[in-house]
Amino acid sequence: MILPTNIGVFGGGRMGAGIAHAFLLAGASVTVIEADATAAAAAAERVGASLNKAATRGALTEPVERIVDRLTVSADPADLGGCGLVVEAVPEIPDLKARVLSRIEEFVPDAVLATNTSSLSVDQLGAGLIRPERFLGLHFFNPVPASELVEIVVGAKTNSELTTAAQHWVAALGKTAITVTDSPGFASSRLGVAIALEAMRMLEDGVASAEDIDTAMTLGYKHPTGPLRTTDIVGLDVRLAIAEHLAREVGARFEPPAILREKVAAGHLGRKTGQGFYTW
Incomplete structure (x- = not known):
């Protein structure tokens, strides 16, 4: 039930950077994957800026430098090796998300996979996965560091124990979870x-x-x-x-x-x- 030590985030845009921020503050090591070296550098800067902003508000319990030491940003999905949970956070394009999820599964077949979709069907996105029972939705809200809510979206094949674990993970982030079944737009x-x-x-x-x-x-x-x-x-x-x-x-x-x-x-x-x- 405890939060995995190593977390992956595939996509380092506004949402991906915010998700990385949240897991870093919970003490996890986070690997963010981007499309290329330029995008990876921008993602690293985005996460750093978010952490520095939190520091100015007095919202951090340890120095930014120590938190950043737990962050890896890369363009190589192989760097997800060892991650117990990988959150997909690419744009809301169904085909793109489905391709990315299948690609993640190739590199970390034993990891739990989650999609940060705000409205797309979890079952449809996970249709091409080998292990859909290890897949669910984790819908974070923008801006992630300040938002208190995470919507857990349970697919038809999602393992019930995984749903319970996800609820504990959200609590470890200091956020509140609501749990909904896969349906258009969720709740x-x-x-x-x-x-x-x-x-x-x-x-x-x-x-x-x-x-x-x-x-x-x-x-x-x-x-x-x-x-x-x-x-x-x-x-x-x-x-x-x-x-x-x-x-x-x-x-x-x-x-x-x-x-x-x-x-x-x-x-x-x-x-x-x-x-x-x-x-x-």
Whole structure:
């Protein structure tokens, strides 16, 4: 039940770096795998910056240098050797994720594999794995270091003992786990996207400003961030992809509104581009 000593993270973008940060703070040694040397260097810098930011907040219990000593960043998947858990954290592209998971399994056939998908079917992503009973979803939330929640997604073939172990691992990270069965959008994305899409329709219809719609949820319902500002933080392109997936799987109530499609087409993707429903 204890957290594996060696953790792998395949993909060192914003989410992958955040996941690496979380496991490093829990005392694990972490190996991050990227596509090439340039991407690996950028991932190392990303994790380092995240740790330094945490240090300035007084959130670390040991020096950054000592934590970084437990980090390896590489472009060679063979460096995952010895990892007891590997978390896939590449973009939300089903074919890409499935290929990466199969590749990880080739290098560490005895490791537990997890996908950080926010909405894609765990069973479909794991369909090509030799040992799907050792595979599940670990849906971390952005920004990972500050987020308190991890959604454990249990596939049809996931071993029940693995589910229990994952719950203990999440607790070791100082986070709270919820456990859901594999279903479109799981619990968090399905609810979050439903609220966000309705907020977009309200903005589109001129019901209220983005600021007032968000304030209705932060003050009226005690949400820490309103649905439109949250969409900016997550990324409008990410929200669009999830909404399109849910519309196909669940029904027309998740059909993305025109305002979302227009903003994505214009390159207004939220905080990462400086413009979304808000100016950043």
